[in-house]
Amino acid sequence: xxxxxxxxxxxxxxxxxxxxxxxxxxxxxxxxxxxxxxxxxxxxxxxxxxxxxxxxxxxxxxxxxxxxxxxxxxxxxxxxxxxxxxxxxxxxxxxxxxxxxxxxxxxxxxxxxxxxxxxxxxxxxxxxxxxxxxxxxxxxxxxxxxxxxxxxxxxxxxxxxxxxxxxxxxxxxxxxxxxxxxxxxxxxxxxxxxxxxxxxxxxxxxxxxxxxxxxxxxxxxxxxxxxxxxxxxxxxxxxxxxxxxxxxxxxxxxxxxxxxxxxxxxxxxxxxxxxxxxxxxxxxxxxxxxxxxxxxxxxxxxxxxxxxxxxxxxxxxxxxxxxxxxxxxxxxxxxxxxxxxxxxxxxxxxxxxxxxxxxxxxxxxxxxx
Amino acid sequence: xxxxxxxxxxxxxxxxxxxxxxxxxxxxxxxxxxxxxxxxxxxxxxxxxxxxxxxxxxxxxxxxxxxxxxxxxxxxxxxxxxxxxxxxxxxxxxxxxxxxxxxxxxxxxxxxxxxxxxxxxxxxxxxxxxxxxxxxxxxxxxxxxxxxxxxxxxxxxxxxxxxxxxxxxxxxxxxxxxxxxxxxxxxxxxxxxxxxxxxxxxxxxxxxxxxxxxxxxxxxxxxxxxxxxxxxxxxxxxxxxxxxxxxxxxxxxxxxxxxxxxxxxxxxxxxxxxxxxxxxxxxxxxxxxxxxxxxxxxxxxxxxxxxxxxxxxxxxxxxxxxxxxxxxxxxxxxxxxxxx
Numbered sequence: 001x002x003x004x005x006x007x008x009x010x011x012x013x014x015x016x017x018x019x020x021x022x023x024x025x026x027x028x029x030x031x032x033x034x035x036x037x038x039x040x041x042x043x044x045x046x047x048x049x050x051x052x053x054x055x056x057x058x059x060x061x062x063x064x065x066x067x068x069x070x071x072x073x074x075x076x077x078x079x080x081x082x083x084x085x086x087x088x089x090x091x092x093x094x095x096x097x098x099x100x101x102x103x104x105x106x107x108x109x110x111x112x113x114x115x116x117x118x119x120x121x122x123x124x125x126x127x128x129x130x131x132x133x134x135x136x137x138x139x140x141x142x143x144x145x146x147x148x149x150x151x152x153x154x155x156x157x158x159x160x161x162x163x164x165x166x167x168x169x170x171x172x173x174x175x176x177x178x179x180x181x182x183x184x185x186x187x188x189x190x191x192x193x194x195x196x197x198x199x200x201x202x203x204x205x206x207x208x209x210x211x212x213x214x215x216x217x218x219x220x221x222x223x224x225x226x227x228x229x230x231x232x233x234x235x236x237x238x239x240x241x242x243x244x245x246x247x248x249x250x251x252x253x254x255x256x257x258x259x260x261x262x263x264x265x266x267x268x269x270x271x272x273x274x275x276x277x278x279x280x281x282x283x284x285x286x287x288x289x290x291x292x293x294x295x296x297x298x299x300x301x302x303x304x305x306x307x308x309x310x311x312x313x314x315x316x317x318x319x320x321x322x323x324x325x326x327x328x329x330x331x332x333x334x335x336x337x338x339x340x341x342x343x344x345x346x347x348x349x350x351x352x353x354x355x356x357x358x359x360x361x362x363x364x365x366x367x368x369x
Numbered sequence: 370x371x372x373x374x375x376x377x378x379x380x381x382x383x384x385x386x387x388x389x390x391x392x393x394x395x396x397x398x399x400x401x402x403x404x405x406x407x408x409x410x411x412x413x414x415x416x417x418x419x420x421x422x423x424x425x426x427x428x429x430x431x432x433x434x435x436x437x438x439x440x441x442x443x444x445x446x447x448x449x450x451x452x453x454x455x456x457x458x459x460x461x462x463x464x465x466x467x468x469x470x471x472x473x474x475x476x477x478x479x480x481x482x483x484x485x486x487x488x489x490x491x492x493x494x495x496x497x498x499x500x501x502x503x504x505x506x507x508x509x510x511x512x513x514x515x516x517x518x519x520x521x522x523x524x525x526x527x528x529x530x531x532x533x534x535x536x537x538x539x540x541x542x543x544x545x546x547x548x549x550x551x552x553x554x555x556x557x558x559x560x561x562x563x564x565x566x567x568x569x570x571x572x573x574x575x576x577x578x579x580x581x582x583x584x585x586x587x588x589x590x591x592x593x594x595x596x597x598x599x600x601x602x603x604x605x606x607x608x609x610x611x612x613x614x615x616x617x618x619x620x621x622x623x624x625x626x627x628x629x630x631x632x633x634x635x636x637x638x639x640x641x642x643x644x645x646x647x648x649x650x651x652x653x654x655x656x657x658x659x660x661x662x663x664x665x666x667x668x669x670x671x672x673x674x675x676x677x678x679x680x681x682x683x684x685x686x687x688x689x690x691x692x693x694x695x696x697x698x699x700x701x702x703x704x705x706x707x708x709x
Contacts (some may be wrong), residue, residue: 053599073601089592091647094591094648102596105585113650
């Protein structure tokens, strides 16, 4: 078991005298990424800033390697703990290298002049994050994504044991999001440090975190592995999702279903129905879907979006009972769409449904329904 | 790039030093009595000639004080710009010079009425009190206004209030003192003697050196408060030092030369542009020398343009400085749009 590097005990975080989050206990080991998630305004950033000594603690204690952070000098804290924020840097006439070099601040002398070792570390941080080619570019002349990466390089150049990032992936496109998180992943392993970050992207939090801390209603609601947090309906409860649903398996969201008497019947399966479900939802047409196996990749989407869903147990052929149920729903619809291209033993019932639809004359064969 | 930068900086500093020497010598040789360089040197060595009086008692202290006070203004301006993260902040526009002017005028009038001669230290002390007063008002306001333009407007207004009160006080002063006070309140490097120069040199050099030692936290502060804090800067001490030093520097200028406009904004902006960096470790010394060049040049023009009539120093610094301030403002705007 790797050693505990950052511990918070009964932490109260907030601004001024106002406590935002209370009674927080955190323990992070080297090589771990801890992600804080929670609804807007729950106090994620407040907690982060309190851990990073940016805000005075309103209660409790924070330890780095068993040393109480309040007993450490600012310079010593700076050597253990570095931060990366999303605030826009307004500094004028500073190259990216200048910015990254400020990471060496706690290690330099009175005038802040960099030694050759310092310069080497800055260079390494630039290469690790892939921003070496931007060294001489003005910080104001690069894209948001590049700037975010430069700020990460700065934090790395500070050679911390704990790296604290506030929403590092906001402003980034999907490629840069993945790249940044991959860099963090590598960093915690190779340098044996820990990362504490806040993220809004649940799918990324689920994939790139070792531990997740959920903050809501002024306290730490739950802490655990991504598997523990992303299970059942917990995420929906945490965020109070009311205008749609969240698929904890894939970390994806679906919009709110259109309720009402089904007008269209979709014969789906194997994921082929998902685009149709979403198209019908966008057009506010209530629809029924069937017969979908409970282990089908599109089961969750269908369950979220369809006004009525006829489902079958996993790994079972479609039963007569399910077939009859689907048929009675289908007969009330004005149109039937079939997304399935091939039928086998398990979904033979769906083939029969299609035949029925054709014979009744409600089958829509065209690409555009 | 590092080499290119080092070369640029070396050239920059050399050019500034050459210009300082150039204008300094011009200050010594030109005037109602024109002297050659060799005459200036011989005048300094011989004792009782008219030339000696002109050079040693009038032109030399004037040139030295113009150089030192110009440097002081520029460094003070740069400190304030760093503090407020605003390139158009300076002791003049924020009303800090006017605050100092007010207290110095009151102190002078009080002293004259009671027949006391104010010494240099008392003048600086009075100016420092006034600077801090205006600074305090600005700091109170800066907590309330988030917009940088509003802060500048507030500073200009504080300046107007202080100037109005000064004018009011001058109006009721004794006739004999009015001329003196009026000249001083317009700003001028004339009438500074060698004893004043010693006091100026001690205060300005010490405060500028202290400012130079703040280069490191200042460079961290340029990234914003959160980062500075994370890098181990004690923000309370740092801010206090910035305020203190910028107030001392601008107070010293106002005590001896009256309010001098726009130098504090124009010079740092020109230096940052010429040196292509905002690193305090470069900008502070370069601003100091640049301020010396700027004020020597402006003083020369103020003296010579309509000689023997002498213009107030602010008239000239405004002509050269104000356009630079506008340029600084525009570059700030284009920066927000993402251009250089």
